Amino acid sequence: MLPRHSDPIAAIATAPGRGAVGIVRVSGRQLAGLAQALCGRTLRPREATYLPFRDAAGQAIDQGLALYFPGPHSYTGEDVLELQAHGGPVVLQLLLARCLEAGAAVDPATGQPFLPGLRLAQPGEFTERAFLNDKIDLAQAEAIADLIDASTEAAARSASRSLTGAFSQEIHALRDALIHLRMLVEATLDFPEEEIDFLRKADARGQLQNLEQTLAQVMGRARQGALLREGIKVVIAGQPNAGKSSLLNALAGAELAIVTPIAGTTRDKVQQTIQIEGVPVHVIDTAGLRDSDDEVERIGIARAWDAIAAADAVLFLHDLARWDAIEYRADDAAIESALAEKLPKSVPVIDVWNKVDCVPGAAAQPPAAGRAAVHLSARTGEGLDALRRILLQVAGWQSAPEGVYIARARHVQALRSVQVHLQEAAAQLDAQGPALDLLAEELRLAQNALSAITGEFSSDDLLGVIFSSFCIGK
The missing domain is CATH 3.40.50.300 (P-loop containing nucleotide triphosphate hydrolases)
Known part of the structure; x- marks a missing residue:
């Protein structure tokens, strides 16, 4: 985890412009002191409290609801404080500035700032922390942005289905079956005289066939989901x-x-x-x-x-x-x-x-x-x-929206990569005198491609591209 991921962050979590309600969100570790300083009282976890929001001089900025979610039972997995005020842009900017000011203020009881290092959040950083703290996987994080950006009712429903984990569950099931086959193949590498009979008795070819068939079904639904999104x-x-x-x-x-x-x-x-x-x-x-x-x-x-x-x-x-x-x-x-x-x-x-x-x-x-x-x-x-x-x-639209989860072009590309590696693995397995080390490598590459969808195997560059497309307060 990069050093910036440990910084407490704050941002306006609602869309720019005027509205009935606006939200300022803070996430970090040990926010109870900041909540006390901002609200003038101790907040009960997950309970809305109506109170005035005051500036450093004690003057009321606005009145609204304060909610405190101690980690790990929060959106980000860290402590989260949400201040719900009237949705005027000036009011929300004043509240955000007050949060940053209070974080830097010295706690008389400890002589230390209430929340040292509190800074403005970068685009998508709240959701990025939810991913890094294992609250959601990468496909679910993308589904949040897709739900916000959905241009049709069908796309919104499909994004919601992905957010609840429908797509991720299918990817995990594929990955688990692939891992089982990998273990079977790699376990035979130390027994070259018995490896072919062992794989035949374990029906390695049948397992690989089932994997390819399941993958084809997942790819079909993913293509439909990508079509709904794009x-x-x-x-x-x-x-x-x-x-x-x-x-x-x-x-x-x-x-x-x-x-x-x-x-x-x-x-x-x-x-x-x-x-x-x-x-x-x-x-x-x-x-x-x-x-x-x-x-x-x-x-x-x-x-x-x-x-x-x-x-x-x-x-x-x-x-x-x-x-x-x-x-x-x-x-x-x-x-x-x-x-x-x-x-x-x-x-x-x-x-x-x-x-x-x-x-x-x-x-x-x-x-x-x-x-x-x-x-x-x-x-x-x-x-x-x-x-x-x-x-x-x-x-290429075929499925009814009720059976489709949202997907992105990168998901479809990753699944195609898995398909190619499984085809190469099948060719190795069917060859006369198969090279099991090459077969194991193709299965490993297929697993990596699957894991990239949910973020279990991904680069920091990929994460940067994905979360930079989010809004600031998400």
Whole structure:
């Protein structure tokens, strides 16, 4: 543990701005003296006490509730003091300053400061201490931030499920099974003449198979959880006046983008996040793709291509009302060629045939090989539900939210690493005359990758990145 982790810390624990209630939180060892100095009385553990908060001169700053949680039965595992006052930013700053001042003040009974070294908390430091003091594991700590940042109800419920330990329990079960297999393999290394029979009798191959099957199930749920957290970035692309801005407005249910008959109205990206069955979908409207002499429009078109290159999926919008025009088809073909050149093959392109209301009975256009397609009207809303279903399909959404826990991209990457090491372990075990030292090493690496998810095996750099994304008072 770094030296700073032993410092007592204080911070405003509620969001900036005005509110009915604001909280100042202090965490450290032996806070009883500070609580007495701040509140003028002894606080009973885990019992709210209504009292005035006074400055050093005895003048009331505010009146509110004080709660004292002696460690280890607290959020951080240390002593925690919370002062709940009215939520004005000036009041809370005065209370925070008073806490720091009282911590440095000398206790007449001991001649020492009430709480030496009390300082402002860094982002995420309260939750970091909860992790370091074994109150939560790393996946649960991340779930706290995900619960705060959740943009949909499904994401919030899934984050809550991870916070209660649903994801961690599955990781621990995998790790325990992996440790059992490792012990079995490593125990045979000292008995080279009997090792193969011993592993066969212990069904090492069956244990490894069960591990791979369980891992696949966990990976599936983790991918769904990562999708709930991260969402999918969808870019609407196509020629000017194909109805891109109208489609954005229709999907969002609001007039976000300006719609006019004038080609080139959209000059820059317009983005809105919607949700489809709880999955966040970040929809980006872009400038119409064409050759232009207008400098501003050219910049917008360049930005459109940048957005397309970073997309998880592209909606290629076609205008049915102009489909009979040879020039329009040629320009669409040029965009098609550019998409094929600039987009990775893993990024799906969905053909969207717009303005079916303008061309009643329009013949369905054949989709490109392996591509999804939908006919719709951005103006009337016809076909929008079909498009929403296709977006969920290309995103890979399969599970109902009730069965999913929140997960992050790093969790999915770690699980993929575990999968690779288990596959290498299986190859070693199936080989003629397997090298058991290599098999044991692959199992060890798989265990390390699993342990990195919950923080039992992680670097200080990783912890710094994770907790720096938290708010100050958390």
